[in-house]
Amino acid sequence: MFVQTISPFCDFKCDKRLKSFIFVSVPARLVWGVPGKDVELPCDITPALPNDNVTMLFWFKDNLGMPLYSLDARYGPLDKASHLAMSDDLGSRSYFITEDEPRRARLRIQNVNIYDEGVFRCRVDFVNSPTRNFQVNLTLVAQPSAPRVFDAEGREIKIGHSAGPFLEERELFLSCQVTGGRPKPSLVWWFNGTILDNVIDSSRESYTTVNQLVISSTPRYLKGAQIECRASSSEAAGYISREIPLTVFLKPNKVKIVTPNDLLSISKSQNIRCESSGSYPPAKLTWLLDGRAIRNAVVTEEETESFTGSILSLNVASDDDGKDLVCRADNPRFPGGHAEDRRQIHVAYPPRVSVELIEVQNPVKEGTDVSLRCKTSASPPAESYNWYHNSHLIVHNVTAGIMPQEDKLFIKNVKENLAGHYACSATNVEGETYSAPLELVVQFAPRCKKGYEAMRVGALPFETLVIQCHVDSIPEVSRFSWTYNTSRGVLPVQGGKVDNQGNVSILRFTPGSDDVESLACWASNRVGRQERPCLFFIIPAEAPESPRSCLVRNATNGEGLEVSCIAGKDGGLHQSFVLEVFDISAPSDPQAGVTTLSDQGDLAPPKYRVLGERPLFRLHNLQPGKDYQVSVYAENAKGKSYPPVILSNVRLDNQLTSLFFNTEDVSSSNPTAETSTSSVNLTVIVVSLAAAAVVLIVSIISVAAILACRRPRGVTAVIRRRSRRSSKPPEEFELSDDGFGEGFHRRSAQYRASMYGECEERISRMIEEKIGG
Incomplete structure (x- = not known):
């Protein structure tokens, strides 16, 4: 379509109607144009009367006439009309568009700028309809x-910096502000193509436009x-944006x-792993x-941006169960x-045991039934x-x-010999533990002390017993x-003095x-009262019997000699023992007439005397x-x-x-000078043979007695020897907190020595019986 450009001055007749209409006030429709872009100014060319047509159309700017x-379009249809522009x-x-509907006709101005701003008027003339402006x-x-952008404290977030840090599930506040803008921006x-907030938080009259984002x-x-x-x-003008990186913890x-x-053992360290994710920072x-925080434990950690792992080397105690x-x-x-994350741990530990009495109080009376319990705490439970x-x-x-049954011990009709220290041990997969001993005291009526059941008492005339x-x-x-x-019967002692x-x-x-x-x-x-009395038989006092089975041996400490005998009967009175030593060695340079005998042929006085x-x-x-x-020899009163x-x-x-000895009567007659040498030689031979026989007999009996001593002994004998036992616990067993009482463990060397000491006494008695036989 051809557009003819006209000069700014009319070269045609401007009638009065056109000039007068320029000053008519018509409401203006606001149209926004974007600098550098096209803008379209609407002008409705629809005729008021049906079948009417547009003849002329003019666009004016501001007050220009x-x-x-x-x-x-006076000479043809509108689409064939001629367009004229300054x-x-x-x-x-500028170019006027009429291809669409008449009501949508518009003037398009290309690449508008600031100088294009103003009031534009569109005048439309019709054939029959009145002119429209x-x-x-x-x-x-x-x-x-x-x-x-500003944060909650009013600090501006600089370009290239992130906002925050903000905390998860806590409030996020940011304020976006711009100034100026036409129309009101x-x-x-x-966020991610979705509107978070489009509400303006400032007044329309404010020069600054504010939008506060609150999450x-x-x-x-x-x-x-x-x-x-x-x-x-x-x-149409697009938008100005600011992207804000967020830091969120x-x-x-x-x-x-x-x-x-799993079950944790107190005997070794256990590795336990924990994992955490989702945290930022890790x-x-x-x-x-x-x-309570675990101190002094070995912890191994691994960490990534959002994952943390920890391995704890845990040592547990039984109390941690x-x-x-x-x-x-x-x-x-x-x-x-x-x-x-939490869990209840279960600890495997050796049994913790103690002994307690059931139903009865300690001490108990002889003849009572006694029940003991091995009170146990163990994980896993004790097996034996x-x-x-x-x-x-x-x-x-x-x-x-005596009937032990698992964790209980039943004793029927308890006797005094069953008194003493009772302990128990319990075993599970973690080991065996021994309890502290419980002393069971058994009360019983008096009875004669061993060795005092029946005794002989020697009586001297007119003396007090x-x-x-x-x-x-x-x-x-x-x-x-x-x-x-x-002979008249049993009578109470009267006139005697008793000291208890x-x-x-x-x-x-x-x-x-x-x-x-x-x-x-x-x-x-x-x-109660003693069932059987202690008896003392009154006999006339006698001199004591001579000791028997005397032996000479090296002293135990390696210094000197030791002489031991078996005591004979005391004659009913207290006896003591005397040892006399005589020096019978011939002098190294004997002089004529010098001898160890007295004038009467007896030995000289003893070198020294020992009492015991x-x-x-x-x-x-x-x-x-x-x-x-x-x-x-022995002596009494x-x-x-x-x-x-x-x-x-x-x-x-x-x-x-060197042991060469014989037994003979001190009062026997001394040998004469003529027979002394032969008698001594014969005596030496006889004594040597006798000594050899005695040594052989002693060896045989000693072996038999030692074997007899090693046989298991009764409970009563064990009680008497208790104080001589070692208190050291076995190394392979674990003790309770209280440990064992003294004498609870293996026999010590001292105890064995005491046993063999008793055996020696038995050996001496057997030798005595053998020799006497």
């Missing part, structure tokens, strides 16, 4: 300033995201102890046991941002139990009334009574004219290389034993003892 654009810049960029106010859009917050609970997905603030005065959303909850893992183990994940940059009496294993013995009655009892004796037996000291009663009694045959001692305590309450003597002053004769025991030819050579 000359049109900047015209369309002439030759200036605005006219050259439209005013359009073309205003160019002015974009606002670039958006600025829109300000919208966007009450910050979601996790905003961590590391970017949000956008867009400002625009016109959709996340609390851990997962923490898990991933190691299976979480720090801490371990707690029973609400049933406690809560907690793995806690904390975000150090997120106050209160933590999560935790053992019971011990005075450190010796108790076996099931129905005949004796001093008799000691020893009894055993628990509790202590509360009363003693004495009786004596004559604990479980010993001492009677000082002077028999009268009655023929006293025996005395009896009775004792009572809270349990027992027939056991140690000789420390013997000189090596000399020959000695040793005499041993009645006199000396006869004949004494003579040990001849005793010699100490280089710490080795």
Whole structure:
């Protein structure tokens, strides 16, 4: 279509109607134009009357009377009309469009600029319809300033920096602000193509436009995201935006102890793993046991941007059984941002045991039934139990009334010999543990102390008898009574003086004219009265018997010699023992007429004399290389034993003892000078043969006795030897906190020595019987 350009001055007749219409006031329609873009100014050319047509169309700008654009359709249809535009810049960029519907006709101005702003008027002339005028106010859009973003404290977030940090599930606040803009700009917050907030929080009159973004609970997905603030005065003009990176701290959303909850052993370290994820920055893992942080434990950690792992090397104690183990994940940059996983741990530990009485109180009376329980705490439960009496294993013995059954021990009709220390042991997969011993005290009525059941008491005319009655009892004796037996019957002791000291009663009694045959001692305590009295048979006092089976050997400490004998009968009176040493060595340079005999042919006085309450003597002053004769005898108030025991030819050579001895009567006649040499030689031969025989007999009997001593002993014997046992526990067993009582464990060397000491006494008795036979 051809557009003809017209000059700014009319070269045609302007009628009066056109000039007068220029000044008619017509409401203007506001149209926004974007600088540098096209704008279309509407002009409705629809005729008011049907079948009417447009004849002329003019576009005026501001108050200029000359049109900047015209369309002439007087000579044909509208689509064939001629277009005329001014030759200036605005006219050259203008063109009227009529192809669409008449009501949508418009003037298009290309590449508008600031000089194009103004009021445009469109005048339409019709054939029959009245002329129509439209005013359009073309205003160019002015974009606002670039958006600025501020945080809740009013600090501006600089370009290239991120906003935050914000906390997950806490409030997020950002304020976007622009200034200027025409028309009033829109300000919208966007995220990932979605509008977050498009509400303007400032007044329309304000030069500054503000949009405050408030997210009450910050979601996790905003961590590391970017949000956008867009400002625009016109959709056609586009928008000015500002992208804001967000820093969001996340609390851990997962923490898990991933190691299976197996039984933990106190004997070795256990590795337990915990994992945490979802935290930013990465979480720090801490371990707690029973609400307290675990100290001095080996912890291995691994960490990525959002994952943390921790391996705890845990050493547990038995007291930790049933406690809560907690793995806690904390975000150090997120106050209160933590999560935790907990589990109740189960600890395997050796049994913890103690012994307690069931139903009865300690002490118990003899004849009572007693039940003991091995009170046990163990994980896993104990599998087996053992019971011990005075450190010796108790076996099931129905005949004796001793019946261990798992964790219980039943004793029927308990006797005094079953008193003592009872302990138990329990075993599970973690080991065996022994309890502290429980002392079982058995109360019993008095009974004669061993060795004091029946005794002979020697009586001297007109002298007071001093008799000691020893009894055993628990509790202590509360009363003693004495009786004596004559041909007329049993009578209470009268006129005697009794001194009671604990479980010993001492009677000082002077028999009268009655023929006293025996005395009896009775004792009572809270349990009852003694069933059988202690008897003392009155016999005329006699001199003691001579000791028997005397032996000479090196002293145990390696210095000197030791002489031991077996005591004979005491004759009813207290006896003591005497050892005399005679030097029978010939002088190294004998002079004529010098001898060790006295003028009467007896030995010279003894070199020294040793006294003792027992027939056991140690000789420390013997000189090596000399020959000695040793005499041993007993004596009491009645006199000396006869004949004494003579040990001849005793010699100490280089710490080795030469033993050549025979037994003979001291009062026997001495040999004459003519026969002395032959007698001595014969004696030496006989003594040597006898000594060899005795040594052989002693060896045989010693071996037999030692074997007999090693046989298992009864419970009563064990009780008597208890104080000599070692208290050291077996290394392979674990003890309870209280440990074992003294003497609970294996026999010590001292105990074995005491056993063999007793055997020596038995050996001596056997030798005595053999020799006597």
